[in-house]
Amino acid sequence: MFLKELTELAGVSGCEYEVRNYIKDILTRMGCDYYVDKLGNIIAHNKGRKQKTIMVAAHMDEVGLIVSGIDSDGFIKFEAVGGIDPRVLNSKAVFVGEKKIPGIIGSKAIHLMTSDEKGKALPLGKMYIDIGTSSKAETEKLVSIGDYVSFNSKYVEFGDNLIKAKALDDRIGCSIILDLLSMKLDADFYGVFTVMEEVGLRGAETAAYRLEPDLGLVLEGTVCADMPEVDEEDKSTLIGKGAALSLMDNTTVYDIDLVRSIAKIAEDNNINYQYRRSSAGGNDAGAIHKTKSGAKTAAISVPCRYIHSPVCVASKKDIHSVLELTKSVIIENQKGEDHV
Amino acid sequence: MFNSELMKRLSDCFGPSGREKMIRELIMDEIKDFADEITIDPLGNLIARKKGKGKKILFSAHMDQIGLMVTHVDEKGFLRFANVGGLNAKELQGLRMVFADGHEGVICCEELKENEKLTTSKLFLDVASCDKEFIKENFRLGDMCVFKSDYYETDDCVICKAADDRVGCYILIEALKNHPSTDNDVYYVFSVQEEVGCRGAKTAGYSIDPDLAVAVDVTATGDSPDGIKMDVKLGGGAAIKLKDNSLITHPHVKDLLTDLAEKNKIRYQYEILEFGGTDAGPIHTSREGVPSGVISIPTRNLHTSGEIFNKNDVEECIKLLIATAGE
Numbered sequence: 001m002f003l004k005e006l007t008e009l010a011g012v013s014g015c016e017y018e019v020r021n022y023i024k025d026i027l028t029r030m031g032c033d034y035y036v037d038k039l040g041n042i043i044a045h046n047k048g049r050k051q052k053t054i055m056v057a058a059h060m061d062e063v064g065l066i067v068s069g070i071d072s073d074g075f076i077k078f079e080a081v082g083g084i085d086p087r088v089l090n091s092k093a094v095f096v097g098e099k100k101i102p103g104i105i106g107s108k109a110i111h112l113m114t115s116d117e118k119g120k121a122l123p124l125g126k127m128y129i130d131i132g133t134s135s136k137a138e139t140e141k142l143v144s145i146g147d148y149v150s151f152n153s154k155y156v157e158f159g160d161n162l163i164k165a166k167a168l169d170d171r172i173g174c175s176i177i178l179d180l181l182s183m184k185l186d187a188d189f190y191g192v193f194t195v196m197e198e199v200g201l202r203g204a205e206t207a208a209y210r211l212e213p214d215l216g217l218v219l220e221g222t223v224c225a226d227m228p229e230v231d232e233e234d235k236s237t238l239i240g241k242g243a244a245l246s247l248m249d250n251t252t253v254y255d256i257d258l259v260r261s262i263a264k265i266a267e268d269n270n271i272n273y274q275y276r277r278s279s280a281g282g283n284d285a286g287a288i289h290k291t292k293s294g295a296k297t298a299a300i301s302v303p304c305r306y307i308h309s310p311v312c313v314a315s316k317k318d319i320h321s322v323l324e325l326t327k328s329v330i331i332e333n334q335k336g337e338d339h340v
Numbered sequence: 341m342f343n344s345e346l347m348k349r350l351s352d353c354f355g356p357s358g359r360e361k362m363i364r365e366l367i368m369d370e371i372k373d374f375a376d377e378i379t380i381d382p383l384g385n386l387i388a389r390k391k392g393k394g395k396k397i398l399f400s401a402h403m404d405q406i407g408l409m410v411t412h413v414d415e416k417g418f419l420r421f422a423n424v425g426g427l428n429a430k431e432l433q434g435l436r437m438v439f440a441d442g443h444e445g446v447i448c449c450e451e452l453k454e455n456e457k458l459t460t461s462k463l464f465l466d467v468a469s470c471d472k473e474f475i476k477e478n479f480r481l482g483d484m485c486v487f488k489s490d491y492y493e494t495d496d497c498v499i500c501k502a503a504d505d506r507v508g509c510y511i512l513i514e515a516l517k518n519h520p521s522t523d524n525d526v527y528y529v530f531s532v533q534e535e536v537g538c539r540g541a542k543t544a545g546y547s548i549d550p551d552l553a554v555a556v557d558v559t560a561t562g563d564s565p566d567g568i569k570m571d572v573k574l575g576g577g578a579a580i581k582l583k584d585n586s587l588i589t590h591p592h593v594k595d596l597l598t599d600l601a602e603k604n605k606i607r608y609q610y611e612i613l614e615f616g617g618t619d620a621g622p623i624h625t626s627r628e629g630v631p632s633g634v635i636s637i638p639t640r641n642l643h644t645s646g647e648i649f650n651k652n653d654v655e656e657c658i659k660l661l662i663a664t665a666g667e
Contacts, residue, residue, distance in 0.1 A: 214382070233412035233420040234461065247482040248409050248422065253358030253536055255384075256482060275481040277411045279422035294383040294543030 002026065003155065003175040003319075007165035010095060010150035012064030012081050013199045016040055019060040023174065023193055032181050032191075041207045042193040046181055049334050050188035055213035055295075056180065056326065057204055057284045058173025058220070059197030062166065063308050065089075065149035067096065067129075074139035076103065076129035078149060082198030087121040088309040096131060097147035103131040151310035161316040162239075168304045168312035170197065173219035176302075176323045185327065187334035197284055201251065204284035208291035215258075215333060216288035216297030217326060221314065222246075223281060224303035235277065237303035239314070242272025243321040246299035248279045251286020255296045262298055262329055271325045272317070276301065300326055342651040346370070346513070347498065348491040350506040354440045356407030356424045356484045357536045360384055362440065363403045367509060367530050374516050375528070385544045386530040388516060390665075394523035398550035398630070399515070399661060400541055400619040401508030401557065402534030405501070406643055407486040408437065408465070410479060417475040419445065419465040424484060425535030426643055429460045435645060437465060437485040443478055444468070444488060487645035496650055497574065503647035505534065507637050507654060508556040514658045520666035531619055538586070541619035545626035552593065552631055554664055555620040556657065558649070559584075559611050559636035570612070572638045574649065577607030578656040581634035586617025587624055593633035600663040607656045611636050635660055 011019035020042060027034045027044050034044035042060075063082035070076055076096065092105045107127045110118070129149065133139045153166040165171075177191040190211055194203035208216065226238045237244040245262060246254050266273040276299075289297040302322050305313040355363030364386050372378060375388035386403070406425035413419050432447045439445075445467040452458060465485070469475055489501040500506075512528050519526070527548050532540035534557075545553065559579055562570030572579050580597045582589050601608040613636075624632035635657050640648040 233414065247411075248358070248424065253424070253533055253539075256359065259482065277420075277481065279409065279411065289383065290539050290542050292543065293547040294381055294385075294540075296382055 001175055002178050003163065003165070003171060006171035006175050007155050007167050010100070010148065011060050011062050011167065012066070012148040012150050013061040013196045014081070015148040016060040016195050019174070020193070023060070023178065026178055027181070030182055037206060037210065039203050039206050040195045041203045043207060043211065044181055044191040046185060046189050046191060048186040048188045051334050052214035053211060054189040054215045054217065054330055054333060055192055055208060055211050055288065056177055056189050056217045056219065056330070057192040057194055057207070057288065058177050059170045059194045059203065059284060060174055061195055061198050062150065062169070063198050064151070065094070067143055067145050067147040067149065069145065070136055070139050070143065072136050074133035074135050076131065076139065076143060078124070078129060080124060081148070083308055085308060086124050089127055090122055092310055093152040094129060094149050095152050096129060096143050096149050099142065101131050101142045102152065103129040106130045153310040162313055163316060164311050164313050166310045166312060168314050169221035169307050172221040172302045172304070172314060172319060176219050176319065176326065179323055180327060183327065185331065187331045189330050194284055201282070201284050201287035205287040205291060208288040208295065212292055213288065213295045216285060216295050217329060218283050218285040218288065218297065218299040219322060219326060220283050220299055220301040221304040221307060221312065222276060222301035223278060223307050224305045227305065233277070237274060237276050237301070239303050239305060240317055241274045242318060243325045244274050244276040244301040244303055246276045246285070246301065249282050250280060251282030252289055252297065254285070254298055258296050258298050262300070262325070265328050265332055266325050269324065269328050271328070272321045273325065342654065343514070344493060347507065347510050350510055351491050351500040351502050354486060355403055355405055356486050357404040357533045358424070359440065359484050360403045360532045364530065367403065367513065370513055371516055374519070381543060381547060383540050383543050384532045385540045387544060387548070388528040390516070390519050390526045392523045392525040394525060395552065396525045396527070396548065396550040397665065398527045398529060398545065398548050398553040398623065399512055400529040400531050400544065400553065400555045400623065401512045402505045402531045402540065402619060403509060404532055404535050405486055405504070405506070406535050407484050410481055410483045412481065413475065413479050417467060417469055417472065419467060419479060421460070421465060423460060429458050429463060431644060432463055436488040438488040439483060439485045441478070445485065489645035496652060497648055498651060499646050499648050501645045501647065503639055503649050504558045504642055507558060507649055511556050511654060511657050511661055515661040515665060518662055520662055522666045524665060526665050534619055538617060538619050538622045542622035542626065545623035545630065549627055550630055553620060553623045554632065554661070555618040555623070555634045556661060557618040557634060557636060558639035558642060558647070559613055560642055561638045561640055564640055572609055572611045574638050574640065575652060576609040576638060577653055578660045579609050579611035579636035579638055581611045581613065581636050584613040584616050584618065586621025587632060587634065589633040590624070590631035593631050596667065597633055597635065597660065597664065600667060601660055604659060604663050606659045606663070608660065
């Protein structure tokens with residue numbers, strides 16, 4: 001598990017270099033062949049028995065913010081990068097820019113709110129980042145427009161095998177691919193760490209264009225809604241219930257024979273799995289399956305509560321299920337038996 | 341002569357986006373004696389080729405239809421679902437649906453509170469069984485269902501489900517059966533997953549790398565009471581698309597289709613659609629670009645269980661497509 005280190009690195013879409021450098025380091029130490037493409041994707045190759053080209057992808061980037069302005073008192077204005085819910089931003093600690101300047105996302109205190117403002121989520125435009133400076137000039141010494149902002153949130157283990165961290169979507173997938181690569185399986189696959197998924201599956205498209213996979217496997221942290229007030233049928237995935245297999249989302253109608261074959265592999269190997277009930281959202285599969293002449297693609301995910309927030313929660317048991325299932329799917333497919 | 345028997349079979353065949361196996365097999369069976377080569381690509385597009393040494397032409401009609409996918413089965417046997425393609429919750433209530441294996445259900449709605457908005461999450465499918473074993477065995481997450489509705493025709497028009505785009509498939513099949521003698525290398529593509537974003541056409545366009553592409557698909561009309569402002573009407577002939585949200589027809593293709601219609605005395609009308617898109621969208625931006633256009637079948641009540649089109653319009657579309665194949 002590389003998850004603690006991976007989640008504590010900053011890697012907002014378009015600025016993934018901390019994560020990339022960390023992964024490159026690990027790959028070098030493992031003795032794994034890899035290269036970095038023009039957009040910044042890492043493409044690592046595990047050589048082994050091969051029937052087909054398998055691309056296993058996880059994205060390095062996370063949602064975050066970007067500095068869009070500095071006001072006369074030195075407060076920082078910002079825009080969202082990727083799908084940020086304004087409700088989760090207020091009163092959060094962040095790091096700004098490469099120098100990781102600590103800051104706090106602030107807003108007007110409740111005492112000063114009008115009755116209209118109370119009880120409503122603040123729009124992004126009403127919030128600012130306070131880095132403890134008192135003038136524009138002081139802030140400008142530390143921060144520039146265009147600097148990326150990521151959440152400041154430590155990796156913590158708690159409860160029954162649960163972890164809390166930022167960016168579990170999708171460092172969880174990155175960590176699982178590193179685990180897979182470290183196993184040195186005698187089954188060929190490419191481990192691909194993509195950029196810019198959160199802003200539109202951009203890295204995955206160029207990586208798939210180069211690799212021309214026959215089979216794509218996307219490993220994700222996916223939305224989990226098993227909390228109170230959610231009707232049973234709307235619980236997208238359940239924490240602790242195993243690897244979540246996607247059937248359909250906004251970017252992909254998953255090849256049903258492939259999905260059912262993966263479910264069968266899970267059953268045969270006693271690996272916990274569930275179907276993802278929601279059809280909302282999307283992931284790198286949307287780009288991979290449509291690249292060039294097309295590729296059958298599946299998404300195998302770890303349920304994450306409070307996803308896209310600084311306090312995502314996932315279960316180590318589910319992470320283990322996704323790792324074991326992906327490993328089995330790769331091995332089965334490279335055996336040459338007709339599973340796809 | 342309009343082949344009602346074939347059109348009925350095409351309309352009745354199960355095949356929502358991503359589940360095109362049955363409709364693909366039906367079409368394959370229908371065309372296998374007429375094509376020089378038939379392939380199925382990784383996403384499931386069915387590609388029939390009439391070989392030639394000349395210009396590469398791609399014709400595309402999509403096999404998939406809109407439908408619903410089961411996302412949850414509760415312990416009492418009620419099913420929840422998500423839309424597959426563009427469906428409006430308001431129009432779903434009370435409709436009968438049918439699954440690939442013939443099981444049926446009816447769409448019902450939870451009791452709505454006053455002023456509560458009707459959304460898909462308020463709807464459920466009642467599959468008419470109190471037998472838990474039966475439900476467990478026959479309905480799984482990921483199963484899809486489509487409208488159940490009978491084919492009906494008058495002397496000039498047809499009411500059916502999935503005219504979008506089985507009537508396009510019908511036109512391609514009839515054109516393939518009457519393929520002209522030509523040097524052109526022509527690919528008849530029966531594509532998948534158009535209704536969820538023209539996904540099949542994207543990969544087919546890439547693999548075939550054509551010099552010219554023409555999609556055949558339904559379009560809206562402006563001829564119903566208090567309908568949208570649009571010049572296209574039933575019985576007005578083949579509609580040559582000029583623009584929609586996915587394509588501005590290449591000027592050469594517009595001229596080509598118009599000239600062919602004039603020369604062959606084919607009845608046509610121009611179409612400008614202010615919404616929607618077709619397979620020509622992703623195909624025309626494929627690789628280095630492909631001059632593309634669309635021959636449209638004017639169709640009322642799009643994306644409902646009772647789409648209506650005119651048989652003479654269909655005949656004109658077939659003539660125009662055959663003329664294009666031979667050009």
